[in-house]
Amino acid sequence: MRIPRIFSDIAVSFSNLRAQKTRTFLTALGIVFGVGSVIGMLAIGEGAKEESLRFIEQLGVRNILIESRPAMSAEEFQQRRRNSPGLTERDVRIVETNLESLETLSPRRTLHPQRVVPKPSGDVPELYGVRAAYAPIHSLKLMEGKFFSAAHDDQSAAVCVLGEKAKVSLLGYGKAVGQFVKVNDTWLEVVGVIGERVAASQAGGAGAHDINNVVYIPLNTFQYRYWDRTSNMRDDLDGIDIRLKLGADSIESSKIVNAILNSTHHNTQDFTVTIPAALLAQQQQTQRIFTYVMVAIAAISLLVGGIGIMNIVLATVLERTREIGIRRATGARRVDIVRQFLMESVLISVGGGLLGIAFGFGLSHSIARFAEWKTIVTSASVVIAFGVSVAVGVVFGIYPAMKAARINPIEALRYE
Template sequence: MSTGFPASRSLAQWLPDLALGFENLASHKLRSLLTMLGMIFGVAAVVAMLSIGAGAQQKVMAFIEQLGVRNVIVEAKEAHNYQELQKVRKNSPGLKLTDYQIIRQNVSHIQSGTPRKRFAPSKILPKPQQDTPVVYGVEPSYLEIGHLRVTDGRFFDESDDAAAAPVCVLGAAAKDSLFGASPAVGEYIKLNDQWCHVIGMVAPQMSPQSEVSGVRTEDMNNLIYAPLNSVRYRLEDSQSWLKDEIDGMYLHLASPDTSTTDAEVVRGILNSSHHNAGDFSVIVPAELLAEQKRTEQLFNTVMVAIAAISLLVGGIGIMNIMLAAILERTREIGVRRAMGARRSDIVRQFVIEAVLISFAGGFLGVVMGFALSKMIAWFAGWSTIVTISSILLAFLVSISVGLIFGTYPAVKAARLDPVEAIRYE
């Protein structure tokens, strides 16, 4: 019984002040609302801006994770015309299968890998309803390396690649573009002059919305996967004379911890065989992911700093209103002091009113910020995500501002002389 007495007494002290605080705010509705505006807009800005940042970062980070934090990716920088090609060929033979084989022999941490040969067919049947799909010639190991998930049929295997079999697997967008709602597995498509048997389909994948440090900005769903040897020996590329023997390679490592050092070894091998021609780039998704996390933290810090300025303005508004309220209620304060109220009671009363204003402003700001986030997503087509952390942050900051800026007026009210306060008109 004795342990519960202090708590119940404390609650008995706070409840009347809460009721009085609600009563005072309700009696001046317009003034209370105007006081809250700074809080409302500040909190709404925090929630809306952080939702935009969270949405953008989530897509980029999901795409980077899809690339694989245990992968190292090499991309050839293709020449766009004959003069550019000749300039590069003076120093470098281009990216070749021998480069891939040498790397596999000299980097011990590689568990699996695949070269890649890609091209856009000049002729394709059935006629695509959307953009022409791009063909990826890869080895069967790309199924695991590229985090593909077969939804219908199967992926090609080692025997298909060894025999250069005319088979292919469709990405989600490529299937819709070529066959619409009709089943695709078992059908045939014509790539340039070669008919290929469709043996499978893969699930939709994330695609980069903007350039990500050297990664191609192509639709990862509008792809046709075929065995590497089938692409090399059966499918003719009309611009093959402008391109390297292969245009990329994927190296799957045993651990992401060695990705940076292994990437340096790969760069060293290629720079040696390409005579520092700079006709390739090495992409390390683990590094990109760490960089994006740092960028996200910096963005959040900047957004919070900007929003803090808005909340600071709101806090100044609360202080001004509370100081004005002291003048209006000087006589009331004097009467309460004369009736035995302590200074701590007066401080508690005014701090409660300040916190109520900031709490109500924070709540309305969260609602407005959530609505703004949805409107931005609807009208601008951006991905926005309202996170629990942004809501908690906005609430904590708004209540803290109420406490900080409400304390000075409360202390000033408590220091009023009771006799002078009663005489105040």
């Protein structure tokens, strides 16, 4: 008996709401915007989380990144040089000797070329001089060819590996391996192309440009064939990228690295040490706070929608006072009246929730397309937003339903 009665209540409630289509739709709009906004904000947060995780994965959770800090003036540079030689190959040798948790490392030098042939269709790519170990350190995935080897580095070979954007800018969309590019005065044979990497702001100078618009060459090739004519205020190395052994404590290892460099640099603050594992934890905490705040703001729309449902159901109770009296006089119990009006508020919230889900998908797609922010709509966000919308309908429908049930049948029959 209960199930047919519920279906009967749904049919009656749907008929009552349909009789006031415009008012019902306007009431549901608060729920629609609330659910859509919650889904959209969670999609932005999930997209940002995935991008940050991909970026941290590129940096490597087992990595330690040492960056040279460029001097801001000639006076500052001279002051540093009185105490510190800057980041040099000597630091590399000392770290290799004293860091027990070290698996591999790669010094890094960078240069902004004066001339590149073929002429790039976009910005001139940066030139990176690194060891072959740079590829596994940063988990580089090659879409074509392979990364240069240690033998290429030992021979100072004129070879290069192109970032995805540099490849398209210089050689177009065709095959790149086996072709040649000229950087300043040196022709380099392309031996590989790296797939697209997440472009995000890294610590220090290495993250100041597009990491996909890079030409990688062996470090020895860089040292013997290139020199920077544009600045005399730079260290011998721009950075050292370190990969630790599996299971090593990156925090403790970074303290050892800091102690080594402080000793060789005589406590001159001309370098920075970045720990991607710690950066990941900080990023996740910041992302959680951002998501909570955005969802809380979006949830205000749901609260407003709930108040709208309460208001409209209260108005409906007043308009249908005589109907309530007739139903009570013909044997309807208070629980039947509560169930009828509660069903109407729930139907409004369910309908608004379903429309809100569609609005949320559309909002996420629009944000991804026009704002160029990655968005990911998860099933959990849809379930949470829809569940909250139904709960709002129940919570804000209880008071009007109880008020309708408490109406005196005799007074209701006299009501005009």
